[in-house]
Amino acid sequence: MKLLEIVGTNADKSYNRELLQYMQHHFQRNATIDLSEIGQLPLFKEQPQDCSLPESVQKLANQISGADGVIIGVPEYDHSIPAALKSMIEWLSCTIHPFAGKPIMIVGTSLGIQGTSRAQDEIRRILNAPGVGATVLPGNEFMLSFAPKAFDQSGDLVDRHTISFLESCFKHFQQLIESQKGHLALNVDWNANYDVVVLGFGGAGASAARFAADKGAKTLIVEAAPFGREGGNTRYSAQHVVMGENLADLTDYYHNLNRPFVTP
Numbered sequence: 001m002k003l004l005e006i007v008g009t010n011a012d013k014s015y016n017r018e019l020l021q022y023m024q025h026h027f028q029r030n031a032t033i034d035l036s037e038i039g040q041l042p043l044f045k046e047q048p049q050d051c052s053l054p055e056s057v058q059k060l061a062n063q064i065s066g067a068d069g070v071i072i073g074v075p076e077y078d079h080s081i082p083a084a085l086k087s088m089i090e091w092l093s094c095t096i097h098p099f100a101g102k103p104i105m106i107v108g109t110s111l112g113i114q115g116t117s118r119a120q121d122e123i124r125r126i127l128n129a130p131g132v133g134a135t136v137l138p139g140n141e142f143m144l145s146f147a148p149k150a151f152d153q154s155g156d157l158v159d160r161h162t163i164s165f166l167e168s169c170f171k172h173f174q175q176l177i178e179s180q181k182g183h184l185a186l187n188v189d190w191n192a193n194y195d196v197v198v199l200g201f202g203g204a205g206a207s208a209a210r211f212a213a214d215k216g217a218k219t220l221i222v223e224a225a226p227f228g229r230e231g232g233n234t235r236y237s238a239q240h241v242v243m244g245e246n247l248a249d250l251t252d253y254y255h256n257l258n259r260p261f262v263t264p
C-alpha cells in the first residue's frame with residue numbers, strides 16, 4: 001500500500017511534521033509512506049482554465065494521484081487550518097481534482113489540550129466541498145495534545161495509549177482503502193450454499209441472521225456499506241451494532257455496556 005503524508009504547514013519547525021515522521025517510521029512495515037511539504041507552493045490565485053499550473057502544484061497533484069491514500073497533518077491556527085494548507089487545497093480543487101474520491105486520514109497536534117479539534121472539524125468540511133470530494137476516514141479523530149511533551153528525544157511518541165489509539169486509527173484507514181478497492185478479505189465463500197441469506201447488517205438484518213444461525217442455519221449476511229460503516233440507521237440512531245474479529249471480546253463489551261442488566 002502506497003501512502004502520501006502532507007505536512008499541513010510551511011513552518012520550518014513543526015510538531016505536525018514530527019508526528020508524520022513518527023508515523024512514517026512506526027508504520028513502515030504496513031505501508032510505503034512518502035512525506036510531502038507544501039512550503040514551496042505559491043499562494044493560490046484563480047487563473048483561467050487553460051493556464052498551466054505551477055510546477056510544484058502539478059508535482060504534488062501527481063504524488064496524490066499516485067498514492068492509495070493521503071494522511072494530512074493539520075496544525076491549528078486561529079481555530080482553523082493554516083492559510084498555506086487552505087491555499088494548497090484551493091490549487092487542487094480548481095482546475096484539477098486529485099483529491100476526488102481519495103481516502104484521507106486526518107491527524108493533528110497542537111500546543112494546548114484540544115489537539116487541533118477545531119482545525120480538524122474545519123478540514124473535514126473543506127475536504128467535503130464539491131471541488132475536493134475526498135473520502136475522509138470517518139471518526140478516528142487523532143488529536144494529540146501538548147505537542148512539546150508528546151515526543152521523546154528521538155521523535156517517538158511517549159504515551160503508549162496514544163500509540164495504540166494511533167495504531168487503531170491507522171488500521172481503520174487501511175481498511176477503508178482496502179474496502180474501496182474491494183480487496184478486503186472477509187473469507188466469504190461465494191460458491192457455497194447457504195440456508196439463509198440476509199441482506200443488510202442493520203438491526204433487523206443482524207437480528208434475523210443471529211436467530212437463524214442460533215437455529216442451526218448456515219447464514220450469510222451481505223452488507224452494502226464499506227467495512228467500518230456497517231450498521232445502517234441502527235448504528236446512527238445510537239443502537240448497538242458492531243463488527244469485529246473476536247466474539248468473546250465483543251460479547252464482553254456488550255455485557256459491560258448493559259450492566260447491571262444481563263442480556264443473552
Ligand SMILES: Cc1cc2nc3c(=O)[nH]c(=O)nc-3n(C[C@H](O)[C@H](O)[C@H](O)COP(=O)(O)OP(=O)(O)OC[C@H]3O[C@@H](n4cnc5c(N)ncnc54)[C@H](O)[C@@H]3O)c2cc1C
Binds near residue numbers: 200232
Ligand atoms: C437519526 C435517527 C434517529 C433514530 N432514532 C430512533 C430511536 O430513538 N428509536 C427507534 O426506535 N428508532 C429510531 N430510529 C429508527 C431506527 O434507526 C430504524 O428504524 C432502524 O435502525 C431500522 O433498522 P433496519 O435494520 O431496518 O435498517 P438499517 O439499520 O438502516 O439497516 C439497513 C442496512 O442494509 C444495508 N443495505 C441497504 N441496501 C442493501 C443492499 N442492496 N445489499 C446489502 N445491504 C444493503 C444498509 O447499508 C444498512 O446497513 C432513528 C433513525 C434515525 C435515522
Ligand SMILES: Cc1cc2nc3c(=O)[nH]c(=O)nc-3n(C[C@H](O)[C@H](O)[C@H](O)COP(=O)(O)O)c2cc1C
Binds near residue numbers: 015112
Ligand atoms: C497564527 C497562529 C495561530 C494559532 N492558533 C491556535 C489555535 O487556534 N489553537 C491552537 O490549539 N493552537 C494555536 N496556535 C498554536 C499552534 O498549535 C502551534 O504553533 C503548533 O506548534 C502549530 O503546529 P506545528 O508545530 O505543526 O506548526 C497558533 C499558532 C499560530 C502561529
